[in-house]
Amino acid sequence: MPYFVLTCTDHEGTLEKRLATRPQHVDRLQKLDDEGRLIAAGAHPKDPNDPQAGFLGSTIIVEFDDRTALDAWIEEEPFLKEGIYSHIEVKPFNKAFPKG
Numbered sequence: 001m002p003y004f005v006l007t008c009t010d011h012e013g014t015l016e017k018r019l020a021t022r023p024q025h026v027d028r029l030q031k032l033d034d035e036g037r038l039i040a041a042g043a044h045p046k047d048p049n050d051p052q053a054g055f056l057g058s059t060i061i062v063e064f065d066d067r068t069a070l071d072a073w074i075e076e077e078p079f080l081k082e083g084i085y086s087h088i089e090v091k092p093f094n095k096a097f098p099k100g
Helices: 015-034 067-075
Strands: 003-010 038-045 055-063 085-093
Touching (some): 003 067
């Protein structure tokens, strides 16, 4: 199965909505992790020492059968549906490390 890197960019001023929607977002990522298809995921804080400063977006590295399956998954992303992400850029990814 191919890997993909999702670069997700937040709209300005969405911190409260992000925090309220986060449990739904994390549940979906947990499901991928449980299936062994989540390679990495995390947010880009504006200030690593102050989460209340907000976020620039997120990076997610996943494994899907194909781009069509990934696109269907992205359509249901709570941060996108709730207007937190302004857009998601998708790039194919050749995983070299860690091995296994």
